[in-house]
Amino acid sequence: MAMPEPRTYMEAGATYSGCNKTPRSLLQRRSIFRGSGLFQKGNLGSAITPEFDRRYKDKNMNRLMMGRGLLAIGMLVGTLSWAKTISHVGDPAYLLIGGGDEAATHAWYHAFREAFGDMAAVLILLAVFFGPEKWRTPQTWVISMVLMAGYYAPFWVGTPFIPELAAPHILAEVVHVIMAAFPLCALFISRQNFIRRSGL
Structure with a gap:
């Protein structure tokens, strides 16, 4: 029965x-x-409580603040490299040999272009990290990664093929490592502030 x-x-x-x-x-x-108190009405699919949401936001804010600090340190150290690059402009030691009058100073032109391209990348990264929350999205996270790759990869990617493309001395190499590693760490530590709960 x-x-x-x-x-x-x-x-x-x-x-x-x-x-x-x-x-x-x-x-x-x-x-x-x-x-x-974890979920309203005791349902897994219901809205997250204000207390849970506050803790989530506090944790992400701490990550963002840490990321901002790391980015600022990396950019500050990077000004040493940037200043060295801009100092090449007008320096007779960086004249090209074996060319005419116009070709001889062409290296200055490229150093000038590099310095301003680097400045643009730095300003964009600072704006994304320190600007309004709405500027930090999955798309700007990817853009920031691309900017960092374009800015920092040339420090090392050419060396296996042309040894002369390496840093001129160990101090320059240390500066390059710090100015690249800190911002990259900042980007990954702060990732949740860009993707929020949407995923990437």
Whole structure:
């Protein structure tokens, strides 16, 4: 003879009493779940409570502040490299040999272009990290990664093919490592502030 469907939690508890599920334990678990404050109305799909949302935002803000600090340190150290690049402009030691008058100063032109291209990349990264929240999106995270790759990769990618493309001395190499590593760490530490809960 089939047993009727239980109509209440008490009846459900009595039905499962043979599996060590007492009515009291079932009611307690339901009460604890509903009173935990993690989810409204005790449903997994319901809205997140203000307390949970506040903790989420605080954690992300801490990550963003850490990222901003790392980015600022990297950019500050990077000004040493930038100043050295701009100092090449007008320096007779950086004249090209074996060319005419126009060709001889062409290296100055490229140093000047590089310095201003680097400045543009730095300003964009600073604006994204320190600007309004609406500027930090999945798209600007990818753009920031592309900017960093274009800015920092030339420090090393050419060396295996042309050894002369390496840093001229160890101090310059240390500067390059710091100015690249800190902003890259900042970008990954702050990733949640760009993607929020949408995923990337």
